[in-house]
Amino acid sequence: MSGAFVEVEDLVKRFNVSKPWLNRVLERLPEQTLTAVSGVSFEIEKGQTFALVGESGSGKSTVAKMVIGLLNPTDGTIRIDGRSTSDAAEATALRRRMQMIFQDPYASLNPRWRIDKIISEPIRVFGLLSDEAAIDRRVGELLELVGLDARDAVKYPHEFSGGQRQRLCIARALSSNPEFLVCDEPTSALDVSVQAQILNLMRDLQDELGLTYLFISHNLAVVRYMANRIGVLYLGGLVEISDTKELFTAPAHPYTRMLLDAVPSVAQVGRVRQPVQGEIPNPINPPSGCVFHPRCPFANDRCKAEVPALKVHDGRSIACHAVDEGRLPIGAEAAAA
Amino acid sequence: MADLSVDPDKVAQKLEAAKAEAPSLLTRLKRSDVWYSFTRSPVAIVAAIVVLVIVLASVFAPLFAPQNPFNPAELNLMDGFTPPMEPNQFTSAVYWLGTDDQGRDIFSTILYGSRISLFVGVSAVALAMVIGIVLGLVAGYRGGWTDMIIMRIADVQLTFPSILIALLVFGIARGLVPPDMRNDLAVWILIVSIALSDWVQYARTVRGATLVERNKEYVQAARVIGVRPFAIMMRHVLPNVMGPVLVIATIGLALAIIAEATLSFLGVGMPKTTPSLGTLINTGQDFLFSGEWWILLFPALTLLALALSVNLLGDWLRDALNPKLR
Numbered sequence: 001m002s003g004a005f006v007e008v009e010d011l012v013k014r015f016n017v018s019k020p021w022l023n024r025v026l027e028r029l030p031e032q033t034l035t036a037v038s039g040v041s042f043e044i045e046k047g048q049t050f051a052l053v054g055e056s057g058s059g060k061s062t063v064a065k066m067v068i069g070l071l072n073p074t075d076g077t078i079r080i081d082g083r084s085t086s087d088a089a090e091a092t093a094l095r096r097r098m099q100m101i102f103q104d105p106y107a108s109l110n111p112r113w114r115i116d117k118i119i120s121e122p123i124r125v126f127g128l129l130s131d132e133a134a135i136d137r138r139v140g141e142l143l144e145l146v147g148l149d150a151r152d153a154v155k156y157p158h159e160f161s162g163g164q165r166q167r168l169c170i171a172r173a174l175s176s177n178p179e180f181l182v183c184d185e186p187t188s189a190l191d192v193s194v195q196a197q198i199l200n201l202m203r204d205l206q207d208e209l210g211l212t213y214l215f216i217s218h219n220l221a222v223v224r225y226m227a228n229r230i231g232v233l234y235l236g237g238l239v240e241i242s243d244t245k246e247l248f249t250a251p252a253h254p255y256t257r258m259l260l261d262a263v264p265s266v267a268q269v270g271r272v273r274q275p276v277q278g279e280i281p282n283p284i285n286p287p288s289g290c291v292f293h294p295r296c297p298f299a300n301d302r303c304k305a306e307v308p309a310l311k312v313h314d315g316r317s318i319a320c321h322a323v324d325e326g327r328l329p330i331g332a333e334a335a336a337a
Numbered sequence: 338m339a340d341l342s343v344d345p346d347k348v349a350q351k352l353e354a355a356k357a358e359a360p361s362l363l364t365r366l367k368r369s370d371v372w373y374s375f376t377r378s379p380v381a382i383v384a385a386i387v388v389l390v391i392v393l394a395s396v397f398a399p400l401f402a403p404q405n406p407f408n409p410a411e412l413n414l415m416d417g418f419t420p421p422m423e424p425n426q427f428t429s430a431v432y433w434l435g436t437d438d439q440g441r442d443i444f445s446t447i448l449y450g451s452r453i454s455l456f457v458g459v460s461a462v463a464l465a466m467v468i469g470i471v472l473g474l475v476a477g478y479r480g481g482w483t484d485m486i487i488m489r490i491a492d493v494q495l496t497f498p499s500i501l502i503a504l505l506v507f508g509i510a511r512g513l514v515p516p517d518m519r520n521d522l523a524v525w526i527l528i529v530s531i532a533l534s535d536w537v538q539y540a541r542t543v544r545g546a547t548l549v550e551r552n553k554e555y556v557q558a559a560r561v562i563g564v565r566p567f568a569i570m571m572r573h574v575l576p577n578v579m580g581p582v583l584v585i586a587t588i589g590l591a592l593a594i595i596a597e598a599t600l601s602f603l604g605v606g607m608p609k610t611t612p613s614l615g616t617l618i619n620t621g622q623d624f625l626f627s628g629e630w631w632i633l634l635f636p637a638l639t640l641l642a643l644a645l646s647v648n649l650l651g652d653w654l655r656d657a658l659n660p661k662l663r
Contacts, residue, residue, distance in 0.1 A: 068561055070561060099561065102558065103554070107553040108553075108554035108555050109555055110555040110576075110577070121562070122562045126562065136352055137345065137349060144348055145343055149351065150351035153352060153355060154356060154358075154359035172558065
């Protein structure tokens with residue numbers, strides 16, 4: 001095994017979306033399953049940020065929830081620092097080493113709890129400090145660390161703005177000294193100026209504390225700023241994994257190209273942009289072959305019949321027949337063409 | 338890179354200052370929206386005063402009541418049927434609200450009777466709340482089969498009138514209790530039967546609110562660090578579903594007092610030796626057509642005032658806690 005800090009292998013999550021048993025019997029309906037995540041594998045090196053991007057419904061959050069342990073995977077393994085989360089004892093031990101930051105800062109703080117109680121909850125649950133004065137001091141330090149004031153400890157969540165609340169969530173996540181943070185769209189509920197502050201804070205904390213991030217986002221600009229490596233998710237499967245720089249300078253997979261093409265930029269003023277075509281298909285009844293073929297401008301008969309596997313091309317993994325066959329040049333070849 | 342260093346001494350100082358300045362529970366209550374809306378609602382204030390007066394008068398009944406109507410030694414049968422504010426034809430004793438057939442002072446029986454009515458009402462609501470909240474939390478948080486079984490039982494129970502359930506429970510419980518203890522245990526049997534007829538609405542409300550709360554991210558944040566489901570239900574979900582529960586509990590209190598009065602009126606509640614408001618009304622109606630109206634009227638008015646005020650308070654609370662009506 002390689003020595004990556006977080007290793008996710010062939011992760012699968014299927015949800016049973018069947019109607020109730022009685023309806024199925026009476027209406028003669030079969031059981032229905034929704035495959036939210038189909039065979040996702042990636043690795044995150046210690047101290048690095050791996051981002052998952054994709055449209056709504058691509059399974060980003062489901063992957064995040066499985067990695068943190070909120071959902072049990074249907075299949076596949078998650079190993080963190082070499083320990084598998086499917087083992088109950090190891091999962092309990094691992095829980096102390098990871099934390100999660102959520103999307104909606106208005107829903108992620110218990111409105112009836114005072115800030116010091118919210119932030120100290122992980123400390124108390126894990127029994128990290130037993131002395132009340134020490135817990136208070138730690139809460140104060142955490143508040144200052146995330147750019148708030150120690151005096152905020154005696155306030156309630158409704159007294160804070162969205163950005164401040166997200167800082168509180170970060171303080172809570174840091175209170176148990178985690179090594180690995182799963183961030184599920186941490187800035188998508190904030191306005192742009194505040195987003196930048198939170199992202200800067202998260203990067204500073206990463207440098208300071210050596211944190212490892214799994215960063216979920218649909219915002220390409222945010223991902224470009226935060227991530228070392230990016231995985232592009234489409235309908236529950238990874239279509240491309242690349243280093244950030246390569247992905248943005250020379251996207252390989254047709255879907256990645258389409259996503260990047262849709263991002264407005266100053267350099268492209270005047271150019272006719274290609275909007276993202278079509279919508280993500282229904283995961284209960286996914287297309288045959290490559291799930292992207294109905295929207296892909298390069299699709300041929302093979303794409304409609306055969307599921308492409310992730311293959312390594314110049315240090316990046318791409319799941320596309322067109323790239324594989326050389327029909328679609330990537331990187332330097334693309335620049336030359 | 339931004340400066341992330343933290344000076345521990347400064348933090349400690351700030352914490353001290355903040356702790357000293359933190360508003361107490363009382364100040365927080367005074368600053369709250371609920372208190373503000375209370376001070377702006379004349380109806381709520383009047384209702385609260387009426388409830389407070391009745392509660393205080395009945396809790397401290399031995400201090401206010403001219404006699405203890407439950408103590409036969411203090412009663413004089415010659416005083417029976419004295420009209421209000423008129424001297425008795427044999428003893429010349431004057432009673433504010435008159436006396437009943439036993440010579441018991443109506444004012445005193447009302448004070449002692451409200452005491453029993455309130456005790457039964459509050460206890461029944463408390464018991465119904467505990468049963469309903471626990472079952473509602475479990476049903477809403479666990480979901481699946483647990484939810485289905487609990488809520489189907491609740492649905493079945495809702496198809497019967499609650500007074501019928503109370504009568505049924507009361508009858509079964511009385512049958513189980515030895516006959517010589519029936520009068521002593523009547524209060525408790527009454528409480529249990531009213532509570533069991535009333536838990537469903539608490540369970541339904543709590544389940545609905547729990548379904549909303551359990552998917553919120555603060556619950557997930559607690560699950561991420563491995564907080565046990567029971568602790569999540571009690572510490573995280575419960576405080577956030579208490580708002581609507583308090584509203585139905587207030588209105589439920591009025592209903593429970595009326596249910597107790599109904600059962601006692603029907604003769605299956607409190608015995609005549611320790612009468613509640615319902616028992617008093619039951620006694621009074623025997624004499625209504627012989628012209629002794631006061632025996633019925635005053636207990637009935639007290640019940641009306643109590644139930645109405647509690648109901649009005651409940652209505653106000655519902656409006657005050659409902660952000661959509663602001």
